[in-house]
Amino acid sequence: MSWAWQNRDQIGHLLASHLYLALLPVLFGIVVAVPVGIMCVRWRWTWPPILSLTSIFYAMPSLALYLVLIAYTGLTDWTVIIPLTLFSLSVLIPNVVDGLRSVPPPVKQAAVAMGFGATRRTIQVELPLAVPVIIAGLRVATVSSISLVSVGQLIGIGGLGYLFTDGEQRDFTTEIWVGLILIILLALLFDGLLVLARRWLTPWEARAPRQERRRVVQVALRGANAGVKGGSI
Amino acid sequence: MITFESVTKRYPGGTVAVDALDLEIPDGQTMVLVGPSGCGKTTSLRMINRLIDPSEGRIMLDGTDISTVEAPRLRRGIGYVIQQAGLFPHRTIEDNIATVPLLEGWNKAKARDRARELMDLVGLDANMARRYPYQLSGGQQQRVGVARALAADPPVLLMDEPFSAVDPIVRSSLQDELIRLQNELHKTVVLVTHDVEEAIKVGDQVAVFYPHGKIAQLDTPQHLLGSPADEYVENFLGFDRGIRRLAFFSAGQLDLETGTVLAADTTVEAARAAAQRCGEPWVLVTDGGNRQPQGWFAVSDLDRQPDRETLGSLSLPLAPLGHTFQVGRDSLRAALDATVLSRTGRAAGVDGDGRVVGITTYERLRAAIQTAEQAGLDGNPDQPAFREGRTTPEAQQAGADDAAEPAGEGVRPS
Numbered sequence: 001m002s003w004a005w006q007n008r009d010q011i012g013h014l015l016a017s018h019l020y021l022a023l024l025p026v027l028f029g030i031v032v033a034v035p036v037g038i039m040c041v042r043w044r045w046t047w048p049p050i051l052s053l054t055s056i057f058y059a060m061p062s063l064a065l066y067l068v069l070i071a072y073t074g075l076t077d078w079t080v081i082i083p084l085t086l087f088s089l090s091v092l093i094p095n096v097v098d099g100l101r102s103v104p105p106p107v108k109q110a111a112v113a114m115g116f117g118a119t120r121r122t123i124q125v126e127l128p129l130a131v132p133v134i135i136a137g138l139r140v141a142t143v144s145s146i147s148l149v150s151v152g153q154l155i156g157i158g159g160l161g162y163l164f165t166d167g168e169q170r171d172f173t174t175e176i177w178v179g180l181i182l183i184i185l186l187a188l189l190f191d192g193l194l195v196l197a198r199r200w201l202t203p204w205e206a207r208a209p210r211q212e213r214r215r216v217v218q219v220a221l222r223g224a225n226a227g228v229k230g231g232s233i
Numbered sequence: 234m235i236t237f238e239s240v241t242k243r244y245p246g247g248t249v250a251v252d253a254l255d256l257e258i259p260d261g262q263t264m265v266l267v268g269p270s271g272c273g274k275t276t277s278l279r280m281i282n283r284l285i286d287p288s289e290g291r292i293m294l295d296g297t298d299i300s301t302v303e304a305p306r307l308r309r310g311i312g313y314v315i316q317q318a319g320l321f322p323h324r325t326i327e328d329n330i331a332t333v334p335l336l337e338g339w340n341k342a343k344a345r346d347r348a349r350e351l352m353d354l355v356g357l358d359a360n361m362a363r364r365y366p367y368q369l370s371g372g373q374q375q376r377v378g379v380a381r382a383l384a385a386d387p388p389v390l391l392m393d394e395p396f397s398a399v400d401p402i403v404r405s406s407l408q409d410e411l412i413r414l415q416n417e418l419h420k421t422v423v424l425v426t427h428d429v430e431e432a433i434k435v436g437d438q439v440a441v442f443y444p445h446g447k448i449a450q451l452d453t454p455q456h457l458l459g460s461p462a463d464e465y466v467e468n469f470l471g472f473d474r475g476i477r478r479l480a481f482f483s484a485g486q487l488d489l490e491t492g493t494v495l496a497a498d499t500t501v502e503a504a505r506a507a508a509q510r511c512g513e514p515w516v517l518v519t520d521g522g523n524r525q526p527q528g529w530f531a532v533s534d535l536d537r538q539p540d541r542e543t544l545g546s547l548s549l550p551l552a553p554l555g556h557t558f559q560v561g562r563d564s565l566r567a568a569l570d571a572t573v574l575s576r577t578g579r580a581a582g583v584d585g586d587g588r589v590v591g592i593t594t595y596e597r598l599r600a601a602i603q604t605a606e607q608a609g610l611d612g613n614p615d616q617p618a619f620r621e622g623r624t625t626p627e628a629q630q631a632g633a634d635d636a637a638e639p640a641g642e643g644v645r646p647s
Contacts, residue, residue, distance in 0.1 A: 110319030113282055113391075114332050114381075115309035128323045204323045206367040 018159025029088025037096025058090035080152040095137025099130025240290035252446040261419040267432040268442030312382030312390040327362040351380040372403035455481035479566035482605040489591025496521040497545030524588035
């Protein structure tokens, strides 16, 4: 750990670049996925070809894509950001589509019957109701992206991934551990932030009442307690 | 006025949901479309606000062909209530209710004021305004649904099986509430249901559909029960329509026995004389001062009691009063029900303050029913029929008070 403290400036830099490389693709992803998802729901025939396309993005090995892109974008951040954006899209588009489709039919019908036009209906009714599903997709995309950035280190652009290759070359395990732990912490942090964002955006969702939650916790604790006692005998 | 002019809805594959329907829905009335599932009643309703477009024919709303009006604009002028309310889960109660005003471009403060007004109208507590739909019961959600449909004060209200998803007690109170609202607002209401009881209870006119998109009979509930057009309608109405029809005749038509209504300070001797004069085997004892009914004495029991004693001082137990019926408000059905349930075969009719007006027996009921039937056959069909709980302003008030109680007529001692 003293190593990490001594190298805090370098690690800070790597951390910042890691976040930049990981989050920008998710941002691009959501900005593109929402309109594309809306299109796929509104014009149903567009959905099958786009679904195939997202599957291809998902299946494509990112390393191969980096190598192909070097020819066009060189050794710049874009070489990492573009493949990760495609990966985010492959997660987010189906989520947006599922989210929009999860709106209960009576609610949709009520919106039509109240006199919402198609565009207002999408923006004011369907999209807000799709938020929980969309955020579930964002969590997957964000955590994956934070983890996948380090692969970029194979072409020299990988944020905290540097600590893996450097540690490996110097045969210095501590450095690898520091990289690993930081990436996991980052993933947990952003996942947690998204959970909070969902709570904040969806005050209308039925949640287990506080008492019920407390009861669940108590039951869990009692179980754990019993387990510990059992073990000590 | 909504007019269907030989409207047909044919689906790809040849299914005909609605078959050359002609229907006139007059302003300010409640028209109920009732029939088995798949009979085209819901399709007909949804064609009025263009959720479905007809294959042939046209629908006129106040003289305008609705197909010439842009659909969203048409819909904002027509209230719509659907099964399970269909509230927007992400909007608070007040914002749900303010939906159409907001679409119409009202400012938010004005729209919310209007929402509060409507919450009051449909009997929702003001502290629910900021809650979300999931925090409300099914019945409360349905009230919000009605308030939302009324928010922009549309002249027409479409209700698509509005009460079918709530339990029977809540359903009955929502029906009472609709009747009360309609007394106040006089909207043109089109309500779809598969529940013939509901149709008869809330409808001014009822259209009974055959299973294949044609109307079997269009009539007032009273005439529907009195003279079903054919066997199909008769079966659809159910077996006890004769008794249900009595709900459309006022108990005020009964010629009530008053000679055997006796105050508690009447002597046994006088009571026996009164019973003999009227030829009645039972006398009804009231508590003197304000004529509140207490119970019955059999004349045969009075024979063994001392002449000079007053009825109130006898140690003889009274036969229980049983249910009473309110003469100005209740129907012959309520009076018959009270009589059937009474151990003495008699029931006391009371006024609004519970004072005895008189006694009915099976014989007197029979005479009143016969007169009513005759008047019904001879009478003007356009003349508004007696409806339980909604004849006079006074009676309307009584009907509103009933809303909180389970369905039922007369007084039910527990």
